Amino acid sequence: MKLSVQKYEMEKEIRLPRHTVWKLLSDTDHLNRVIGLFPVEPGQAAHTRSELTSLMNAKAAGIVPILWTEYPFEWQIEERYAVLRIYSKGPLARFYAGVEMRDSSNVLPDGANATMVRLFAHVTPANLIGMLSLPLMTRQSMNKTFKYFSDYQKLLLAGIQRRPQPESQYRVNLPEADRLLFQLEMMPVEQSCVPLLKDRIIYHGDDEVVDMRPYGIADEWNVSRVDVLRLFLYATKIGLLNLSWHLICPNCRVSKYSAESLSLIKEQFHCDFCGINYNLQFDKYVELCFSVHPNIRKANAQVYCIGGPAITPHVFAQCYVEKGKDGVIDCGYYDESVRIRVLKYNHIVNIHTEREAQQESFPGPGERVHLHYDEQGWDTNEVVLPASGSALHIHNAAERDIVVALEKADWDDMVVTAAKVSTMYEFRGMFSSEVLAPGTQIGVESLTFLFSDLLGSTIFYETVGDARAYGQVRRHFDFMEQWIHKSQGTIVKTMGDAVMAIFETPENALQAAIDIQTHVDEFNQGSSNDDRIVIKIGLHHGAAIAVNSNDKIDYFGQTVNIASRIQSLSKGGDIVLSKETSLRVGMKDLLERSRAQVARFDATVKGIDQSLGLIRVLVK
């Protein structure tokens, strides 16, 4: 019996702006949990590169086995998404469904337009059960999706910062959670975040307490990102949360592998989807996430949807183009660099946006820019993006179907990388066991090193005697540490009287250096002339190699060598850094604000062929 397609649709006005509606609907994994769909499992990994679909299986209502081929989601951010599923087992044969949204003419109190949301489903049953159960099932799902919005609005009105959550009793060990939260309040964390963390642990679905990304949550809570990261580190220390490390594929930018400890991470990893081996980079591909500790709550990270737009939020539009056919991507206004990429093959066209292009040189609204794709890749490396309202027209002349993404070119700043967290003294202090496996070397693209030493320390030891000198040197380490921590840096090690510290940015390092040199007089107050210390400081930033050295993370490489050599050019009381580093906008601002005197000079240092352009900074 050949059954015919059944078409359903439902449209309603939602009194929320379009970007909020998109945020709620595009997280299909969360939505599917809330509206009571079933968890899914990959049937078989896609091994060949041309394979764009995934084989999936699930049990409908917990009993009826279903098996299907899932095509990649197609979407246009804040406008529409859809997915196609072809079934080989179960009551359905074919399922094509999605959402569309547009501005409603009604205006909300805050001035934004309300949103018209249209849900649609074109479903072909495979048998009589499918045919008979479809009308009710589909309507129920659609009604529940609209209820999701009204529930969200109710929470909003009640002042609760939470999306609607799945209906389930989360078994939380409340007495233990309360005890630990009380402990957490005693710690140097942002107090206003503690009740928010408690709310999350008790009332949020499993997907929101497993693999939590602190920066994303900070944005949700509207608090500083460093505060949430610090909160999570302390919460992990006391056993409220657990941490895990995720390796992110640089192409699909999705976590491919996770480990409970940095020491389990290998230097290389493979993305099955892209079919490529990667060398790890600490500051891009290793992400720190947090989950609720199983002693507090056993959260199950089951998957409810594998391909919704929220999984790759850096992709603004995704389009499936069959071989020999055409595809169209509508263009919006992008205030960041964007590019076109063919999934898996990574053929890229860089896009010059409206913002960068000369006003007269970009195509106007309604115009199309044509891109041609074949076995060799694209016919061009770059295009000027049409103004918003126009479109990119793609012709696929290759012998295979392709998936084309219009995506953000730059790496996501939402990621708490291993490089970032290892510059935090809280992390190094509390998680000293979190080191790389012996012998592992992982690259870091950008880190700032601060080296310091005491001027004339040999004479110092001779004049005041070892014991007194040692006491003064120890006190000076505490002094250094205080200012380094204030700028979110950390001391990697001390060598004799010298300090090696790291910072995420040159601005933070310079701020610490300025603080140190401005406050050294206070440090020396009350000391006799013999006891007074003079500090030499050098800064440098760039790539380095992270390694495990005596169970601590240490750094090696040319940047580290140069930083140490630059320090030796300091005369004491000053700060030396490369001219190049000082040209960064943030650095210039900082130098101006601190009313520093800046003098340029060139110098050659051991181990580097060409002479270095440097600046000497005096803050007093």
Ligand SMILES: [Zn+2]
């Ligand atoms: Zn990949």
